[in-house]
Amino acid sequence: MGKTIQEIKEMQSKRIAYHTEKTKAEMQRIATYLNEEEREIFFSGKGFVEVPEEERLRERIDAYPYLIP
Secondary structure (H helix, E strand, C coil), X not given: CCCCHHHHHHHHHHHHHHHXXXXXXXXXXXXXXXXXXXXXXXXXXXXXXXXCHHHHHHHHHHHCHHHCC
């Protein structure tokens, strides 16, 4: 009839593993375009400017004004 809780948990863990692998592959693809110094910054996350949550959300709205009703 329906899926058991165990089946649902297995599906969720498979989906998380799949997305993790896709993210890693995408990061590797992007890194091929960067020089060694930029690659180090990209993978470590150091050197990026942290954006406040409010500003990040505002930029998303500015970037896609057609999504605002």
